[in-house]
Amino acid sequence: MTDALPSPVKAEPRLPIEVCERVIEAVYDDDYRFVSTSLATLSRCALVCRAWRPRAQRILFEYVSLRDKDTLYRFAALLDASPELGSYVRTLALRGYLHVPYSPAVLFLTELRGKLTNLAELFILGFDDAEKAAKPLPEGEKELPCLPFHRYFLSLLTSITHIRRLDFVGVRFPSFGDFARFLNMVPNLKELYCYRVSWAVLGLDPVCMAKRSSLDSQKMFLPNLELLTCYDMDEQGRQRLLSALGPSLRTLCIKFPNNPPAVRIEHPRVEQEAPPLALNLRSLPCLDCLFCLLAPFSWPDQTLESLRDTLVPWMASSDDVGGDLSPSQRHLYFAPADRSLFKREDYVALLRTIGPVVEAALCERETAEGDLQDQTGGDTDDLPETDPCRAGLVVQDLVDRLEWEDWWWAAVAKCFPTLSRWNRLSVLAIHSWYPGRQWQDHDQTPQDYARLQAMAYLAEARRRLLWMVGSRVLLRGRAASDTT
Known part of the structure; x- marks a missing residue:
């Protein structure tokens, strides 16, 4: 057994x-x-x-997210017990209520100093209105007007000078100078993201952002910054930041129209003047990628002027001594800020509106006919055409179904005919890094759209016909009354 x-x-x-x-x-x-x-x-x-x-x-422990002072203290105690865990941390996210007396965005420098030796990315993310409504502060607690900086805060930033990426979302600084000095303490930054960043006081230009005449790049403001994103940021502060940067910047992400946070900005000892809506990019000769988010234009004329005045200096910067970018290297990108704000045709209509402005900035003006005839003896028929495009255009993040790809290509090509003719236009209709929300008319097919468009054309034709018939009847009635 x-x-x-x-x-x-x-x-x-x-x-x-x-x-x-x-x-x-x-x-x-x-x-x-x-x-x-x-x-x-x-x-x-x-x-x-x-x-x-x-x-x-x-x-x-590669990504650590801390929402309040209690989680910060618990994490600090954990690192005291197991110091080796601190070396695993690559990304630290401070997300929650930032403008409170015990803000984790201020306390973390004291509690975690010297414990995150391999930290590469720091995210300081404030709650938006929806998150605040879902998670209100305890009764009796109120938010402060701005981050509660203390006198030793900036000196503590020396413990994170090695970080390579910094994100600010929904952060309000005591002054623009505090914002600039914060950035100046992390000179190794390669990527900086600013969303809804503001300050209680604008103040004068900080000394740390002054242009340096020295050839030593380490004495410049953010000498290693390659990517900057500024969405819905105060106009004057955004221009100050860009003006202080140098040739290291290769990619800039902005938004049209730019909607700064709805907070009052004080300007002591500074003349009150309307901030410029356009960005002067002439001081950035190596900027080869300009990424623009597009939202519905509440003020079309003003926004178009801002777009034109931003693109023209950008193109002019390539002619400066420091700029050596060829047309094949320089690209302009358009993407919807939020697809749920548009129907497909609405977004195409927006592209159709900005098309002439974009092509006027990105394409060289044609040589006058008389000047060309003088140079060639009057015979221009046999001369090969030269590519007038000084940059390429990419329309992306459309994130639609495959059946819509041909429709998008045809619709966008009509908005930018010159760029399309010279094969300098790319349309990414079905791919995106961020799928996000869908178009308002997402469920429609191209056949449905064509049928609705035909019905709209027919209704418009009928309306015009009825108007013409009514006008003729009215004219005949007036003529009859005049003869009697």
């Missing part, structure tokens, strides 16, 4: 640990919409077994 029983076999793992580690790595997604879910899953992975714990823990 004993011989019939199976002999005990030592249990072995079904999968090599290397395969399990690959699966654990695939769990993490750094997209802010999925970070919370990813971190929760990684926490469970770290509790499965000892073999899974090292890799799950290393990935789990």
Whole structure:
């Protein structure tokens, strides 16, 4: 009977640990919409077994999100108990109520100083109105007018001078000078993102942003900055920031129209004047990528003027001594700020409106016919045409179904005929880094759209016909009355 029983076999793992580690790595997604879910899953992975714990823990602490002072204190205590975890942190996100007495955006420098040796990215993200409504402050607590800076705050920034990326969302500084001095303390920045950034006092131009005549790049303001994003930021502060930057900047992301936060900006000792809506990009000769988000134009004439006055200096900057970009290197990008604000035809109508402004800025003016005849003896028929485009245009983030791709290409090409003719126009109709929201008429097909458009044309034709008939009847009635 004993011989019939199976002999005990030592249990072995079904999968090599290397395969399990690959699966654990695939769990993490750094997209802010999925970070919370990813971190929760990684926490469970770290509790499965000892073999899974090292890799799950290393990935789990790559991105740390702190929402208030209590979570900040708990995380600091954890690092005191296990200092090696601090070396895993690559990204630190401070998201929540920032303008409060115990703001995590100010306290983290004291609590975590020297503990995050490999920190590369810092996100300081304030709640928007919807998040504040969903998670109100405890009764009796109120927000402050701005970040509660203390006298030693800027000196503590020396502990994070090595970071490469910095994000500000919904942050209000005591003054523009405080904002500039914050940036000046992190000179190794390569990427800076500013969304809805403001200040209680604009004040005078800070000394740290003054242009340096020295050839030493380390004495410049943000000498390594390559990418800058400014969405819905105060106009004067945005222009000051751009004017202080140098040839390191290669990519700029802006929005038309720009809608600064609805807060009052005080200007002591500074003359009250209307801020310029256009950005002067002439001081950025190496700027090869200009990315523009487009929202509905509340004031079309003013926004078109701002767009034109921004693009013309950008094109002129390539003619400066410091600029050496060829037309094949320089690109302008258009993307909808929020697709849910548009129907497809509405967005095409917007592109049709800005088309002449864009082509006038991006394409060289044609040589006068008389001048050309003088140079060639009057015979111009056999001369090859030269490409007038000084930059390429990319219309992207349309994020539509495949069946709409041809429609988008045809519609956008009509908005930019010169760029399309010289193959300097690209339309990315179905791809996007950020799928986001859908068009208002997302469920329609091209056939539905064509049918509705035909019906609209027919209704317009009928309206015009009735108007013409009515006008003729009215004229005949007047003529009859005159004869009598």
